Amino acid sequence: MSKSPEELCQERLKRVKDAVALKVPDRVPVTAFFAYFAASYSGITYEEYTYDPEKMLKAAIKVHEDFEPDLADIPSIYYLGPTLDAVGFKQLRWPGRHLSANKPYQFVEGEYMKADEYGHFLDDPTDWLIRKYWPRICTEFEPFSQIAPLKYSFTYFNMGSLAPFGTPGLQQALSALKNVGEAALQALNYTVKFSEEMGKRGFPLSLGGLTQAPYDTLGDYFRGTRGIMMDMYRRPDELLKALDKLTPWMIEQGVNAGKQSGNPFIFIPLHKGSDKFMNQRQFETFYWPTLKELMLGLIKEGMTPIVFVEADHTSRLETMKDVPPGKVVYHMENTDMFKAKEILGDRVCLKGNVPVSLLCLGTPDEIKDYCKKLIDVVGKDGGFILDSSVNVEEAKVENVRAMFDFTKEYGRY
Amino acid sequence: MLDELVNLIADLKEKEAVEAAKKLLDDGADPIRVLERCRMATEIVGKRFEEDIYFIPDMLFSGEILEQISQLAKAKIHRDVDDESYAGKVVIGTVEGDLHDIGKNIVAFLLEANNFKTYDLGVDVSAQKFVDAIREVQPDVVGMSGLLTIAFGAMSNTISVIKQAGLRDKVRIMIGGAPTNEDVARRVGADAYAKDAQQGVELARQWSAVK
Numbered sequence: 001m002s003k004s005p006e007e008l009c010q011e012r013l014k015r016v017k018d019a020v021a022l023k024v025p026d027r028v029p030v031t032a033f034f035a036y037f038a039a040s041y042s043g044i045t046y047e048e049y050t051y052d053p054e055k056m057l058k059a060a061i062k063v064h065e066d067f068e069p070d071l072a073d074i075p076s077i078y079y080l081g082p083t084l085d086a087v088g089f090k091q092l093r094w095p096g097r098h099l100s101a102n103k104p105y106q107f108v109e110g111e112y113m114k115a116d117e118y119g120h121f122l123d124d125p126t127d128w129l130i131r132k133y134w135p136r137i138c139t140e141f142e143p144f145s146q147i148a149p150l151k152y153s154f155t156y157f158n159m160g161s162l163a164p165f166g167t168p169g170l171q172q173a174l175s176a177l178k179n180v181g182e183a184a185l186q187a188l189n190y191t192v193k194f195s196e197e198m199g200k201r202g203f204p205l206s207l208g209g210l211t212q213a214p215y216d217t218l219g220d221y222f223r224g225t226r227g228i229m230m231d232m233y234r235r236p237d238e239l240l241k242a243l244d245k246l247t248p249w250m251i252e253q254g255v256n257a258g259k260q261s262g263n264p265f266i267f268i269p270l271h272k273g274s275d276k277f278m279n280q281r282q283f284e285t286f287y288w289p290t291l292k293e294l295m296l297g298l299i300k301e302g303m304t305p306i307v308f309v310e311a312d313h314t315s316r317l318e319t320m321k322d323v324p325p326g327k328v329v330y331h332m333e334n335t336d337m338f339k340a341k342e343i344l345g346d347r348v349c350l351k352g353n354v355p356v357s358l359l360c361l362g363t364p365d366e367i368k369d370y371c372k373k374l375i376d377v378v379g380k381d382g383g384f385i386l387d388s389s390v391n392v393e394e395a396k397v398e399n400v401r402a403m404f405d406f407t408k409e410y411g412r413y
Numbered sequence: 414m415l416d417e418l419v420n421l422i423a424d425l426k427e428k429e430a431v432e433a434a435k436k437l438l439d440d441g442a443d444p445i446r447v448l449e450r451c452r453m454a455t456e457i458v459g460k461r462f463e464e465d466i467y468f469i470p471d472m473l474f475s476g477e478i479l480e481q482i483s484q485l486a487k488a489k490i491h492r493d494v495d496d497e498s499y500a501g502k503v504v505i506g507t508v509e510g511d512l513h514d515i516g517k518n519i520v521a522f523l524l525e526a527n528n529f530k531t532y533d534l535g536v537d538v539s540a541q542k543f544v545d546a547i548r549e550v551q552p553d554v555v556g557m558s559g560l561l562t563i564a565f566g567a568m569s570n571t572i573s574v575i576k577q578a579g580l581r582d583k584v585r586i587m588i589g590g591a592p593t594n595e596d597v598a599r600r601v602g603a604d605a606y607a608k609d610a611q612q613g614v615e616l617a618r619q620w621s622a623v624k
Contacts, residue, residue, distance in 0.1 A: 036529075099510075103563065104561060104563065106561070225515050226473055228472035229469070230473070230474060230477065232470055233425065233427070233470075234427075275470050276609055277468065277469050278468055278470055279470075279471070284467075309590075311591050334591065346520075353472070355592075355594070355596075355598075356562055356592055357565065357592055357593065357594060357596060357597045358596070360562050361565060361596070361597065361600045361601075390562075390592065393562055394562040394563055394565065394566065395562070397608070
């Protein structure tokens with residue numbers, strides 16, 4: 001007797017939730033960030049995956065039908081083309097625009113917030129965002145640098161401060177705002193459609209929202225990698241204040257997304273606190289306190305932080321242990337999983353980490369051996385979700401298949 | 414005073430180090446000797462990095478301090494300083510299709526600091542550009558960086574193009590970047606994987622000494 005989509009959905013969700021709660025599920029859950037793999041697997045280009053929502057949707061459905069993961073990987077951070085084009089986005093390069101049709105999108109590092117702008121940022125982050133930051137990251141929003149702070153316009157005698165909106169430059173920026181709104185709405189519709197299609201097939205979604213560690217938000221998008229590193233020496237007080245300013249903002253972003261989507265899994269990718277990226281004292285001063293506060297803030301509102309621990313964080317494991325048990329998932333990329341199991345096994349559900357190098361360059365037998373080791377050691381007594389180390393784009397199809405098939409067969413408890 | 418400068422830089426005392434350098438130069442110290450001290454300080458920084466006392470932010474910050482001091486010193490030098498006694502020559506770049514450069518820049522910086530002539534080809538470097546640079550520069554070592562999975566294919570392609578050009582046995586090739594490891598190095602046909610910048614310098618040192 002075959003199960004209904006709802007039954008399948010509940011079964012998969014229970015499997016994952018048991019693992020998160022450090023219990024022993026019926027078997028080891030298995031998932032993957034398909035990313036552009038969905039495109040190549042379905043015979044379309046990365047460019048089409050970025051620009052053509054119908055093709056994107058079909059491709060995203062197909063990988064899930066064929067590999068049957070326990071959670072569905074939302075493709076909405078790939079269908080970006082129309083939205084980013086509408087604003088002339090400069091902080092990313094993507095296939096079909098600046099990159100050839102089958103190259104993955106890549107972030108453009110920069111000092112988008114100047115060192116002397118901490119004051120402005122701390123005083124009124126939204127004003128800074130609109131008048132300083134937007135013009136730097138979006139060609140179409142450059143005219144916003146010309147407007148007066150919106151806080152100047154609150155009654156009859158100062159509505160005149162809105163005069164810049166009458167200029168041709170600003171009018172064009174406003175029409176870009178209208179266009180990006182339409183494009184974003186369409187993208188959102190496709191996210192909803194994807195969610196419905198997954199529901200019909202019995203796949204719960206892997207995440208309900210995204211937020212970031214305050215240090216990463218400030219370092220990735222605003223100050224840049226070099227900028228924020230220099231700030232630890234030259235302006236540590238302002239840096240700490242900015243991190244504190246960002247923390248409730250990052251919590252709010254995750255909680256709101258989780259509530260709107262009805263999905264408590266909130267994705268938090270970690271970028272700039274890994275082993276070599278700062279010393280332990282800096283980690284404990286600038287990185288961990290606000291990350292911990294973020295996780296606790298999410299948990300308090302019923303969310304489950306799904307922390308994507310990128311690069312190697314092996315030296316941070318002891319510090320990262322300080323979270324409530326059974327409430328957080330750490331998806332490890334290159335961190336030593338076996339050591340992580342020893343240190344965090346009774347505290348945090350571990351996810352990962354079949355090396356993507358092996359998935360790209362290895363053989364199905366090598367994949368099975370690796371999965372076996374993970375299931376035997378890290379999967380022992382539950383609290384484990386098997387996944388690739390990072391997204392599987394460029395991986396060999398037979399290797400991805402081996403990862404899923406083997407785990408479903410061998411991973412039974 | 415000159416020796417104190419070494420410690421000020423190595424201990425990352427930005428203001429004090431720059432002021433000390435300024436004073437030395439104003440008092441008529443030989444700018445070449447100031448630059449020498451910069452190099453000595455970098456060696457200490459590199460050693461501390463190797464010993465896990467210093468990390469990437471410390472390296473970048475020391476770079477900022479050195480940059481300010483060498484600007485000051487170079488302004489006082491009226492002839493070209495072309496030191497022929499370098500440790501070796503390295504061609505380095507991020508492979509085709511990949512635009513990441515933070516890690517690659519740190520390796521290049523540390524190589525320079527350790528007296529390697531470093532030819533940085535930038536990011537998104539095609540196989541042909543690597544080949545052209547190898548022909549022109551005749552390096553001891555080629556370094557390839559990649560942060561994306563597409564880099565595996567690009568590295569392996571670049572290395573086979575180098576082979577086809579008949580240059581493979583003229584250079585040693587190291588790779589690095591988050592998704593790479595020893596296994597990847599073996600599979601794409603490189604000679605070694607460098608886990609971090611310091612290991613990259615060590616490899617370059619070994620390989621250049623052999624030649």
